[in-house]
Amino acid sequence: MDRLRHIKKTGMLDGATAALAGVAAFACLLAGPAGADGAPQTLTADPPAAHLAITGPVALSGAAPLPIGELPDGEYELRADGYGLPLVRGRFVREGDGLQRRPWAGISTILLPPGMLHLQRGERRGWSFLGAAAVGAFMAIDSQTSLWDAEDDRDRAIRDYERAVSEAQIRSTRYRVEQARDAVDDHAEMRTLWLGYLGTSWLGAAAEALLLTPQPTLRSGAAGEYVAGLPRLSGAGLALR
Secondary structure: OHHHHHHHHHHHHHHHHHHHHHHHHHHHHHHOOEOOOOOEOEEEEEOOOOEEEEEOOOOEEEEOOEEOOOOOOEEEEEEEEOOOOOOEEEEEEEEOOEEEEEOOOOHHHHHOOOOHHHHHOOOOOHHHHHHHHHHHHHHHHHHHHHHHHHHHHHHHHHHHHHHOOOHHHHHHHHHHHHHHHHHHHHHHHHHHHHHHHHHHHHHHHHHHHHOOOOOOEEEEOOOOEEEEEOOOOOHHHHHHO
16 A cells, blocks of 8 residues: 555656656747857847847847847848947847857948948938939039030130131120130039039948948857947037937
C-alpha cells in the first residue's frame, strides 16, 4: 500500500515537472533567439526610453528596448526620437546573430538627383529637394534659350550697323546694338543665377544627407544587448539641422 502511494506521488511530481518544462520552452520560443550567452537579444537606446522604429524585411517600433531576436537577416533603417533629441536616422545590417552599423548616406549621394536618396529612405521631404532642383533646371534651360535668342538679335543688330550708310541709320542701329548687348548680358546673368540655384539645391541635399543628418552609434552592451547611442544637440545644432 505504501509502495503504491509512493508510485502515485512520484508520477504526479514527474507530470508537474514535465508541464513546467513545457511552459518554460514555450516562453523561450516566444522570446526568440538568444545571444551567445543565452540571453534574448534586444536593442536599447542611450539615452533610454527613446522611441525606436526599425524598418526593413520586417518592421518593429516602440519605446526602447526592442526585442530583435526574431529579426531576419537583411538591411534595416533605424529612426529614433525622444524628448530633447533630434530625429536620428541610421542603418544597420543583421547577419546571423550580430548587427553591423552602416552610414546613412555615402559619397555617391552627390551623384544622385537632389532628394532622391531621401525618397529612397522613405522621407517625403525629398520631394522638396527634388522640386527645388527641378525648378532650377527648368529656369536655367529657359534662361539659356532666351540667351540664344538675345544673341541672335545682337548679331542681326551688328550686321545692320555694319551696313548702315546714313547718319540716322548709324545712330539707330548703334542704339539697337547697345540694347541687344544689354539683353545678352541680362539673360546670361539670369542663366548663371539659375544654374547656381540648381547647384546649391544639389549640394544642399547632399550635405543634408551626408553631414547634417544625426546618426546613431551602435555598440554591444550587456548579454545579448545592443545599444544605439543617440546624439544630443545644442540649440544651435538643432537650428542648423
